[in-house]
Every structure is written in C-alpha cells, then in structure tokens.
Amino acid sequence: MSLPPGFLDELRNRTSMAQVAGRKVLWDNRKSQQGKGDMWGPCPFHHEKTASFHVDDRKGYYYCFGCHAKGDAISFVRETENVSFMEAVEILAQEAGMEVPKQDPRAQEKQDRRSLLADVMEQAVQFFRLQLQRGVAEEARKYLAKRGLKQGALERFEIGYAPAGWENLREGLKAKGVPMELMLAAGLVKKSDKGREPYDVFRDRIMFPIRDGRGKCIAFGGRAMDPNDNAKYLNSPETELFDKSRNLYNLRPAREASGKGAPLVVAEGYMDVIALSEAGFGASVAPLGTAVTEQQLQLMWRLSDEPIIALDGDKAGLRAAYRVIDLALPLLEAGKGLRFAVMPEGKDPDDLLRAEGPEAVKAVLDAAMPMVQLLWRQETEDKVFDSPERKAALDKQLRARISMIQDPSLRHHYGEDIKELRFQLFRGQRGGKAQSGGPRQEWKRRDWRAPPPPSSAVKASLLVSGGDEAEFQLREAVVLAAILCAPEVALEFEPQLELMPCRDPQSALIRDTILRCIGNEAVMRDRVAEAIGSEALESLLKARHLSVVPCIRRPGDAELSRLTVAEELAKMEAHRGWHTELSEAREDLEDRADEALTWRLAQAAQARAQAGRINDEDDTEFDVGPNGAHMDKEERSAFDSLLSQIRFDKSRR
Incomplete structure (x- = not known):
C-alpha cells in the first residue's frame, strides 16, 4: 500500500536508530559517544568481533565499514527480523505510538476481521494451556514428561491440552462472548452433518499453537492421546488466517536465531523442533503436517541460504528427502542450496537427543551432505551398473534431473560433481579390468630425429608457457567460436557444453549465453556480443589461434563447424582421460608396478595421440x-x- 506523504519522515523522526539497533548490537563504550549519538559496535549482519558497525543517531542512519550494509531504522528491522517493508513500518509505528494509515475500506475490514480471528485464537491458546493443568490432563502431562519436556519448555511453546468431549472449547469461548461464526471461521469448531450444534475440532489431544512470523497464533496442531485414533497428528483446517503451505512451525524464534548465525534445521514434527530448540538448536522449524512446499522452501531460504533438512533414519525419511530434491531442483539459485543430515537408522532428532545428547546431533548436522550427493544416492542406491546399457541409463536419468536446474552455471557445477561421483563409482570396475591383464601392445618405433630448439617466440607463446591449462583454454575457445559461426549446431552439443569447465571467465560467460539461447539460435551471436561486448567478440574471432580454423574462415558452414566442435571435444576428453589414467597409475605405483600398469599407460597415451591426428594420418x-x-x-x-x-x-x- 502507499503511505501518505510525510508519514515515513515522521516515523523516522520519532524513532531512535541507536535504540532500534541496540537490541541486536552490543555497543563498544570505549569507541562510542552516546551523548552525540555516535555509536559503534560489532556488525549484526556479518557477525564480526571488531566494532566496525556505526550508527549516527542524529541522522538516523547506520553503516558497516566491513560488509558495507547501510540504511535507516526501517531497513534495519527488515534485515534483522526478516520481515517485509510494511511489517517493519508497523513494528516501528507501534513502538513509536503512531497509527499506520488505513487502507481502503474493504482491506481495512478484512484486516479488522483477521484481528478478531487472531484474538479468538489467543483465547483458545489460553483455554488449552489452562486445561493442561487440570486433572483431566494427567495422562497428557505424563506423556510430555516421558518425552523430556520440562515446565519451562511447556511455557515457552505454550503447549496445552484439548479435553475429550465434543463441546469443551465451544462452551468455554461462548462463555466469553465469542460468536459461533468466529469459532467456525477460526477452524476451532466444525459444523455437524446431523443438524446439531458445531462441535470441537480437537478432542483428547496435546495442543501446539502455530504462530506466524509476527507471533500471532494462526492455527493449532494436536497430537492424539488415544493410540487408536486414526490421525496421530491433526492440524487446523485452512482458514482466513492459516495456509499450511506458506507457514512453518516455530518460524519467529527460528528466524531470530538464524539471524544470529545459528544453522536453520528443518525437522519433521513439533516434538522434534521443541527438543532441538531446548537442546540449543534454536533455528529449528517443521512443515505443518505435509511435504515441504515451494512456498515453504522459499521461506526457508529467506531465513538461511543453506537450510539443513534433518531426516529420520528410515526409508520414509529418505523418501521425504527425495521429494524435497524434486521440488528444489528447478528453484535452485547460486548461493541458495540445501544440505541433508541423516539420523542414525530408526531414530529421529528427538530420539537421538534423548539417547546420546546434543553433541551427537551436532555431529550429524555438521556432517550434513550437499544435495548433489543425495541426488546421486537416489539414482544409484541398490542398483548394479555392470553393463553399458545400465550405465547409459544412469547417465540419461542424471542428465534429465540436472537439466531441471535453471541457472546454467549452477547446472554446470552439478554436472561436474556428478561426473566426479560417476568416475569414483566406475573406477574400480575399470581398474579391475586393467589389472586382470590384457593384450600387450607392441609399439612401432619411429625414427624421429630430435627437433631443433624452440625459438624465443615459441617459448613466449601461451601454449608453451601455460602448458595443459592453456591448451584446454585454446580448445574451448575453438569450440565456442565454431558454434558462434554456425549456431544451429549448438543443440547437438548441449550436454558436452554444460560439462565443459571453461577455465577462462570470458569463455564461461560465452558458454552460458550459448546455452541460454539454444532454441532461439537466431539471436545467439547478438546475445554473446551483449554479454562480453562487441569488441571482445570481434577480437576473439580474429585471434591468431582461431584465424587458421577453417569453419571460422567460412562462417555459416554448419557441417564444417559440427566436425570442428566434435573433434575438439574429443581431443579434450582424450586429454582428460590421459591425465585420469596417469593419476591412477601414480597411485598404483605406490603399491606395485607391473606390465598391466605399463599397458594401461600405453593405451591412454595412444588414445590421446590418436585423438589429435587427422583421419587420413597413417x-x-x-x-x-x-x-x-x-x-x-x-x-x-x-x-x-x-x-x-x-x-x-x-x-x-
């Protein structure tokens, strides 16, 4: 909504920047001059120890000389509390005793109704908490004590009890003057199909209030005390206040703890979150009775760049994690990822805490694996790859999964990691065949006379001075230039382009632009020129090492470009294979050297040499x-x- 002119200025004038920041910053009294409103302390945004965070209270601004964060009181509340602009304005206005201007009548009416429903929910919280202290909740109290919840935890999480019976809450709220229509709208009672009065939704259940990011109760979760109940856990129905796909349990405390540097842990249920929080893992949340949704994932990323999904150590926990991977792949961005912590088999976080203590949980969280490793596990676990067909099927499936990632650079890095995992999986098979023996290759000796010593110009060339690294850069440049001369061939080589590392930053930018333009090849060259600059593109295509390439001298010849790209990619792959075999051989030499090892090196060298020869060479x-x-x-x-x-x-x- 738009605010009237002058409202924000008045709000800033009434707000002390030093007081607002003082909630998050411990001021350095030696460096600060409180009388002048000149305050210094450790920055709350990058968690340093030195006092480089400065507040000028008279001007109402802050600035960090370390991370360069800057702004006013509104932006400070937005960043430290993870709230929207209007939420920050409302928080500061309430503290300053100001009333935020009303919206249009319908919006205000809706807001007033939400306020009424929130008040009803707060009354329900108090009702359930009171019931937990009565005799009817004796079994519930025993259960909570058995789960290790002390009185302090019960109060912090406002845990209550809904007594058995059909009208306890209804009559309790009715006695306080709450209209039946509001009870229905809040999801606390439900209409009867038999024409009777509405009845309580929660009966004989331990109650967990669910609060939104501003701390308002919007729903309840109830844990059944009757072991024969069909629903062990039951959440409030969706209402004007509650959308279970857009909220997380324990959101507000977790947001505050995450803002102080605590890792965000995503557990399965309420009891796990409470147990983790009480054990010192304050930034713990849980989805609300359903699989993680896209909105919840985006909400997690607002709290932390890399949430840790804490999995129960059973097959159901892994299945849930695999669903999260499918959801997350299209949403991944650079710097926004997930890690997965797998609990010991048969245990959830609460079980592990009670059995072995916080240190055991910390060890599991510290060892959390990146998502790419769990993706690999999903595709390879309990499978055998003993034939080319099975290996090819694995490659096809992994390419399909990785192609869901929208960011070309991120997709490339996933491909690199998958390639390394694939190498590790098949390395033993390949090594076993080599060690089991093979035909010895008799090499034809060549009667080459030693070449003349290189000239000074040759010694100064990039290829000589840069070695293998420079050779790869030159070949990558040939591949990219050849595609730009005939963009229609790009689609054919898309998988290889995605996996091409591109050591040079400019080449990486060209590769990513080409990948984004596949399907719209007509604009590919223009997009590359926009990305790196027209002069840079012209210089690239006129470079000496490219001017001798036939397809670049004859742009538009698709067949010639296709052959050039295929040949250069094959040479790079053969070169990488040579280095791979050489690395393995060095490892093997530490144990033993035999004819099989010599044969492997000879085969790799021959493959590398043949990759660089033209077809009619004999x-x-x-x-x-x-x-x-x-x-x-x-x-x-x-x-x-x-x-x-x-x-x-x-x-x-």
Whole structure:
C-alpha cells in the first residue's frame, strides 16, 4: 500500500536508530559517544568481533565499514527480523505510538476481521494451556514428561491440552462472548452433518499453537492421546488466517536465531523442533503436517541460504528427502542450496537427543551432505551398473534431473560433481579390468630425429608457457567460436557444453549465453556480443589461434563447424582421460608396478595421440634429409634403389 506523504519522515523522526539497533548490537563504550549519538559496535549482519558497525543517531542512519550494509531504522528491522517493508513500518509505528494509515475500506475490514480471528485464537491458546493443568490432563502431562519436556519448555511453546468431549472449547469461548461464526471461521469448531450444534475440532489431544512470523497464533496442531485414533497428528483446517503451505512451525524464534548465525534445521514434527530448540538448536522449524512446499522452501531460504533438512533414519525419511530434491531442483539459485543430515537408522532428532545428547546431533548436522550427493544416492542406491546399457541409463536419468536446474552455471557445477561421483563409482570396475591383464601392445618405433630448439617466440607463446591449462583454454575457445559461426549446431552439443569447465571467465560467460539461447539460435551471436561486448567478440574471432580454423574462415558452414566442435571435444576428453589414467597409475605405483600398469599407460597415451591426428594420418616412418626435411622412409629407400640402378647402368656404358 502507499503511505501518505510525510508519514515515513515522521516515523523516522520519532524513532531512535541507536535504540532500534541496540537490541541486536552490543555497543563498544570505549569507541562510542552516546551523548552525540555516535555509536559503534560489532556488525549484526556479518557477525564480526571488531566494532566496525556505526550508527549516527542524529541522522538516523547506520553503516558497516566491513560488509558495507547501510540504511535507516526501517531497513534495519527488515534485515534483522526478516520481515517485509510494511511489517517493519508497523513494528516501528507501534513502538513509536503512531497509527499506520488505513487502507481502503474493504482491506481495512478484512484486516479488522483477521484481528478478531487472531484474538479468538489467543483465547483458545489460553483455554488449552489452562486445561493442561487440570486433572483431566494427567495422562497428557505424563506423556510430555516421558518425552523430556520440562515446565519451562511447556511455557515457552505454550503447549496445552484439548479435553475429550465434543463441546469443551465451544462452551468455554461462548462463555466469553465469542460468536459461533468466529469459532467456525477460526477452524476451532466444525459444523455437524446431523443438524446439531458445531462441535470441537480437537478432542483428547496435546495442543501446539502455530504462530506466524509476527507471533500471532494462526492455527493449532494436536497430537492424539488415544493410540487408536486414526490421525496421530491433526492440524487446523485452512482458514482466513492459516495456509499450511506458506507457514512453518516455530518460524519467529527460528528466524531470530538464524539471524544470529545459528544453522536453520528443518525437522519433521513439533516434538522434534521443541527438543532441538531446548537442546540449543534454536533455528529449528517443521512443515505443518505435509511435504515441504515451494512456498515453504522459499521461506526457508529467506531465513538461511543453506537450510539443513534433518531426516529420520528410515526409508520414509529418505523418501521425504527425495521429494524435497524434486521440488528444489528447478528453484535452485547460486548461493541458495540445501544440505541433508541423516539420523542414525530408526531414530529421529528427538530420539537421538534423548539417547546420546546434543553433541551427537551436532555431529550429524555438521556432517550434513550437499544435495548433489543425495541426488546421486537416489539414482544409484541398490542398483548394479555392470553393463553399458545400465550405465547409459544412469547417465540419461542424471542428465534429465540436472537439466531441471535453471541457472546454467549452477547446472554446470552439478554436472561436474556428478561426473566426479560417476568416475569414483566406475573406477574400480575399470581398474579391475586393467589389472586382470590384457593384450600387450607392441609399439612401432619411429625414427624421429630430435627437433631443433624452440625459438624465443615459441617459448613466449601461451601454449608453451601455460602448458595443459592453456591448451584446454585454446580448445574451448575453438569450440565456442565454431558454434558462434554456425549456431544451429549448438543443440547437438548441449550436454558436452554444460560439462565443459571453461577455465577462462570470458569463455564461461560465452558458454552460458550459448546455452541460454539454444532454441532461439537466431539471436545467439547478438546475445554473446551483449554479454562480453562487441569488441571482445570481434577480437576473439580474429585471434591468431582461431584465424587458421577453417569453419571460422567460412562462417555459416554448419557441417564444417559440427566436425570442428566434435573433434575438439574429443581431443579434450582424450586429454582428460590421459591425465585420469596417469593419476591412477601414480597411485598404483605406490603399491606395485607391473606390465598391466605399463599397458594401461600405453593405451591412454595412444588414445590421446590418436585423438589429435587427422583421419587420413597413417603410421608412416620418416627419415630426415640433409636439408632437414622429413621424408617417407619407404619412399626414400625406393628412391635410393632407383639411384643405384641408374649409377650401375652408367658404369656399364
């Protein structure tokens, strides 16, 4: 909503920036001058120890010389409380004794109704808490004590009890003048199908109030005391206050704890959250009786860049985690991810806390795996990959999963990690075949004379000075330039482009732009020019090492570009394979060296050499002539024979 002119200025004038920030910052008295409103302390945004956070109370602004965070009281509340602009305005206005201007009549009427419903919910909270102290709740109190909940925890989480019976809450609220229509709208009572009066939704249940980010009670969760009850846990129905897909249990305390640096832990249920919070893991939340939704995931990311999903150590817990992966993949962004902590088999966080204490839970949380590892586990667990067909099926499935990630750079890094995990999985199989023996390869010796020493220009070239790294950069540049000369071939090489590491930042930017333009190739070259600049693109295509590439001299020749890209990608893959085998061989040499190992290195070297040869190259052996030119050995031998025959004929004459 728009606010009247001057309202925000008046709010800022009535608000002390130092007092607002003082709730989160411990001022350094040696450096601060309180009389002048010049305050210094550790920054609450990047959790430092030095006093680089400065508040000028007279001007009403703050600035951190460490992380460069800056703003006024409204922005400070927004950032530290994780609330919207209007919520921050309402918080400060209430403290300043100001009334936020009303919205249009209908909106205000709706807000007034929500306030009425929130008041009804608060009365229900008090009713349930009172019932927990009465004799009817003796079994409920025993259960809570058995679960390790002390009186302090019961009060902090406002746990209550809904007595058995059909009209206890209804009559209790009715006695306080609450209209039946509001009880129905708040989801506390339900209409009868038999024409009787509405009856209580919660009966013989331990009650957990569910509050929103501003601390207002919007719903309840109830845990059945009767073991034969069909629903062990029951939540309030969706109402004008409550949308279970957009809220989290324990949201407000978790947001505050997360703002202070505590890791955000996502558990399965209310008791897990309470147990974790009481054990020192204050930033703990839980979805509300359903699988995690997209809105809840976005809400988690507002609290923390990398929430930890705490899984129960059973198959149901893993299935729930796999559903979260499917939901999260299309939503991932750079810097926004998930980690997964798997509890010991058969235990949830509450069980582990009571059995082994907070340190055991901390160890599990500290060892939480990134999402890419759980994705790999999902696709490979309990499966055997002993044939090319099964390996290809795995590759296809993983490519399909990774393609759901929208960010090209993030998709590339997922591909790199998957590639490394795949290598580790198949490494033993490949190594086993090599060690079991194979045909020994007899190598044809080449009679090459040592080349002349390199010139100073050659020594200064990028390829010589940069080594293998420079070679990869040059080949990557050839691939990208070839595609830009015939954009229609990009689709054919999309998987390889996604996995191409691109050591050079400019090449990485070109690759990502090409990937984004697949399907709209007509604008690909223009988009690349926008991304890196027209001059940079022109310089790239005119570079010396590219000017000799045929497809770049003849732009638009799709077949020539396709062959060039395929050849360069094959060379890079062969080169990587050579280094992989070399690394494995070095490891094997630490234990033993044998003919099988030598054969492996020879095979890898041969593959690398063949990848760099044109198709019509053969195994011709050469000699070096007196003038330094290379000559076919067989042709020279034939030529020498011919000369001998000519000399013999002359001598006879």
